[in-house]
Amino acid sequence: MTEPRWRVIAPGRVNLIGEHIDYNGLPVLPMALDRAVRIDFATLDEPVVRLTSTAPGCELTEFRLDRPVVRALQGDWSNYVRAAAWGLVENKGPLEACDRPLRGIEGQVDSNLPVASGLASSSALVVAGALALLKANDVEVAPLDLAALTAHAEQFTGVQGGGMDQAACLCGVVGHALRIDFDPLRATPVPMPDDWRWIVASSLARAEKSRGAMRAYNARTRECGEVLAQVVAALPSGGAPSRSYRALTGAISVDELLDRAARAVGPRLLPRFRHVVTERRRVEEAQRAMAEARIDEFGALMVQSHKSLRDNYEVSTPALDEIVSIALDAGAAGARLTGAGFGGCAIVLCSRRTAPTVVEALMARFYAKRRKRRSLDDSPFGTVPPQEPIFEARASAGARVAAYPL
């Protein structure tokens, strides 16, 4: 293996509020994490990607950039790097138009970001792969443009995801959450009050979006499209805004929308619609609460969000519900599942003063009994020490490439 010359660092993200609405074009409020996917790499004169990974079970992957990029088997880790290459080299990407032969990369992927946990490890790998390939070819792409490109590219893996994760990964700012808007993509830093503490707590169940959870996730995106069409079709003719959630929620109040939807939509899809339009309102309110450091209000909105994800969107699990309830009992300001759900993690908001008590309560009432039943090694916290199924998240900087530290 050639000695690495560069290190790319691409953070995961934790979403604070605004769940399952990015793919509906509605704003969300995540922050970039202080845990990241890293690729240490050297550039190659041949158009080849050759990468190993330190994660268990991840074999060496190698593919060429001068032939159509093909998907590896479903669930194979290299699909995320292939997605990055596909987005840059094909599909009218910035490397497709390169007038000189493409250069490749050789290196090793490493990560301290739990995988399959709703913390955007997949997008961090796509972004890391894209930044490495761009660096190797001396091409620069502005962070927001690259976020849009990698969001589209990640669909190569089969998930019909939104654009929150890649934007959070690329635009993160230390000490700030990010309000992310779509069409066009924008990222606005929102300062984090000094006293707020964020705890990520794993439910110890993997949320495998490259496997089982993909079908459930893609079903939600499809249902949101269907119910939107039904609501728009039922609006009085002439008064219908364009067919988007943003236009609809901008033109008609949430209460009126819910009223109309109740008359036009059946019982299967109505709760999905209810989640989407109320979550949009919660994001606006939460952003204001954060700007004015009103922790209890932000926390209450998180709890409402969790209930809606549990009851209307049906993406929670008993373990996630239990974490939320233990955290609230122990004095947290708010708690909710984060990311797609179907397992993964919860995010808990505490003040500096209450954080230690909340962590203690979760260790005693959630993790201790499970530690007896089975090893925490089974947790999704791959390379993170198993005694750490819970950690404090700090709002961090976005993805970057640096000289390899010698």
Ligand code: NG1
């Ligand atoms: P996670 O849980 O990190 O896989 C997914 C989507 C997001 C967003 C959330 C739910 C991808 C790459 N990520 O995140 O776009 O829709 O679920 O809010 O599809």
